Amino acid sequence: KEAKLWGGRFEDGVTDAVERFTESISYDKQLYKHDIMGSKAHATMLAHQGLMSVSDRDRIIEGLDEIERRIENGKFNWRTDREDVHMNIEAALTDIIGEPAKKLHTARSRNDQVLTDFRLWCRDAIDNMITRIKNLQASLVHLSLKNEGLIVPGYTHLQRAQPVLLQHLLLAYVEELERDAGRLADCRARMNFCPLGACALAGTGLPIDRFMTSDALGFTAPLRNSIDAVSDRDFVLEFLSANAITAVHLSRLGEEWVLWASEEFGFITPSDSVSTGSSIMPQKKNPDPMELVRGKSARVIGDLVTLLTLCKGLPHAYNRDLQEDKEPVFDSVKTILGMLEVSAEFSQNITFNQERLQKALPAGHLDATTLADYLVKKAIPFRTSHDIVGRAVALCVSKKCQLQDLSLDELRSISTAFDEDVYEFLGVENAINKFSSYGSTGSACVASELNYWVTKLEIR
Ligand code: ARG
Numbered sequence: 001k002e003a004k005l006w007g008g009r010f011e012d013g014v015t016d017a018v019e020r021f022t023e024s025i026s027y028d029k030q031l032y033k034h035d036i037m038g039s040k041a042h043a044t045m046l047a048h049q050g051l052m053s054v055s056d057r058d059r060i061i062e063g064l065d066e067i068e069r070r071i072e073n074g075k076f077n078w079r080t081d082r083e084d085v086h087m088n089i090e091a092a093l094t095d096i097i098g099e100p101a102k103k104l105h106t107a108r109s110r111n112d113q114v115l116t117d118f119r120l121w122c123r124d125a126i127d128n129m130i131t132r133i134k135n136l137q138a139s140l141v142h143l144s145l146k147n148e149g150l151i152v153p154g155y156t157h158l159q160r161a162q163p164v165l166l167q168h169l170l171l172a173y174v175e176e177l178e179r180d181a182g183r184l185a186d187c188r189a190r191m192n193f194c195p196l197g198a199c200a201l202a203g204t205g206l207p208i209d210r211f212m213t214s215d216a217l218g219f220t221a222p223l224r225n226s227i228d229a230v231s232d233r234d235f236v237l238e239f240l241s242a243n244a245i246t247a248v249h250l251s252r253l254g255e256e257w258v259l260w261a262s263e264e265f266g267f268i269t270p271s272d273s274v275s276t277g278s279s280i281m282p283q284k285k286n287p288d289p290m291e292l293v294r295g296k297s298a299r300v301i302g303d304l305v306t307l308l309t310l311c312k313g314l315p316h317a318y319n320r321d322l323q324e325d326k327e328p329v330f331d332s333v334k335t336i337l338g339m340l341e342v343s344a345e346f347s348q349n350i351t352f353n354q355e356r357l358q359k360a361l362p363a364g365h366l367d368a369t370t371l372a373d374y375l376v377k378k379a380i381p382f383r384t385s386h387d388i389v390g391r392a393v394a395l396c397v398s399k400k401c402q403l404q405d406l407s408l409d410e411l412r413s414i415s416t417a418f419d420e421d422v423y424e425f426l427g428v429e430n431a432i433n434k435f436s437s438y439g440s441t442g443s444a445c446v447a448s449e450l451n452y453w454v455t456k457l458e459i460r
Pocket of ligand 1: 084111
C-alpha cells in the first residue's frame with residue numbers, strides 16, 4: 001500500500017472499512033477543474049513571493065495541465081486510497097513531475113483548499129442556474145405572446161374567483177423566477193470571497209499574498225478571518241435556500257399544469273414529446289415531466305435541510321463532518337438544473353384549448369366582483385354593493401343562470417341602482433376590460449407588463 005500524504009506520524013494504515021467510509025473521491029472529483037485552477041493560482045503566488053522557484057512553478061503548472069487533460073480524456077486513475085480530489089491531484093502531480101510537486105502544498109491546507117474549490121464551483125453553478133432561469137422566463141413569455149387575449153378562470157381556494165388573462169398568470173411565474181435569479185445573484189456576491197491562505201485555521205507565518213490569489217481567481221477579496229474562512233458554510237446554506245425557493249416555485253408550476261392537463265380541467269394539451277404513457281392502460285397520456293418537477297422539489301428542499309442539520313452545533317473550526325456538505329449541493333444543483341430545463345421544454349410544448357376555456361368560463365360568476373365595483377361607481381358603499389350582488393348571485397344559483405342572463409327588472413328588484421349600462425360590466429370579456437389598476441389583469445396593464453419582459457429578456 002502507498003503511504004498517505006499525511007502518513008509521517010503513523011505506523012499503521014487505515015482499515016479498508018475506514019478507507020471506504022472516509023473517502024470523498026467518488027463524488028468530490030467533480031471539483032477537479034476548480035482544484036487545478038486554485039493550485040495554479042497558489043503556485044504562481046508562491047513563486048512571486050519567493051517561496052518556490054519559477055522553474056518549479058512552471059513544472060507544477062505543466063503537470064496540472066497534463067492532469068486536467070488526463071481527467072478530461074478519461075485517462076486519470078482516481079484512487080480511493082488517495083481519499084479526496086485534492087490528494088489525488090497532488091499525489092498524481094508528484095507521480096508526474098516528482099520533487100517540485102512537494103512544494104505545492106506550502107502555506108495551504110485541504111481545509112482552505114476545499115473551500116476555495118467549492119466556492120469556485122458554486123459560483124459557476126449559480127451562473128448556469130441564472131442562465132436556465134432566464135431561459136424558462138423566456139419560454140413563458142413566448143407562451144404569453146402566443147396566447148394574447150386568452151382568458152382563464154382565476155382561482156382562490158381553488159374555487160373560481162375572477163377572470164384573468166392567461167398572460168397575467170404566466171407573467172406571475174416570470175416575476176417569481178426573476179426574484180429567484182436575484183437571490184442567486186445576491187448569494188453569489190456574498191459568496192465570492194477567497195478562503196485560500198487561511199490554511200488549516202490559523203493562517204501562516206510564511207510570507208504569502210492572499211490578495212494575489214484572490215484576484216487571480218476572480219474573487220472580490222480574501223476572507224478577513226482565517227477561522228471563519230475554514231469553518232463556515234453559510235454560502236452553501238444560502239445557495240441551497242435560494243434553490244429550495246426556486247424549487248417550490250417550480251413545483252407550483254408543475255402542479256398547475258398537471259391539473260390543467262387533466263380531463264376535469266382540460267385547459268391544456270401537452271404534446272406527445274413531453275408526455276408519457278402507461279404500461280397497462282393503453283389510453284393514458286400523462287404529464288410526467290411536470291409531476292417530476294413537482295416531486296423533485298422535495299429533494300431540493302431536503303438538500304437544504306441536510307446542510308442546515310449538518311452545520312447545526314458544529315464547533316469552530318474545520319470538522320470532518322463538513323465533508324458531507326458536497327453531495328447535497330451537487331444533488332441540489334443537478335436536480336434544479338433539470339427542473340428548469342424540463343419546465344422550459346414543457347412550456348414550449350403545450351397548447352391551450354380555447355374552445356374548452358370558452359365553454360368553461362361562464363360558470364362560477366367570475367364577474368360578480370366587477371358588478372360590485374359597478375355599484376360602487378353608482379355611489380353605493382362597497383359593503384352594501386357586496387350584499388346586493390350576493391343576492392343577485394343567489395338568484396342566479398336558483399335559476400341556474402349567469403349574472404348577465406338576469407333581466408334589468410330582476411336586477412332592479414334587488415337594487416334600483418342598476419341601470420341599462422350594467423350589461424357593459426357583465427360577462428368575463430367585459431369584466432377583464434374593467435380592470436385598470438397598476439399590476440392588474442386588465443388588457444392594457446398586461447400589455448405593458450408583457451412589453452416590459454420582452455424588452456428585459458431581449459425576446460426576439
Ligand atoms: N475532503 C475533505 C472535505 O471535503 C477535505 C478537507 C479534509 N481536511 C482534513 N483535515 N481532513 O472536507
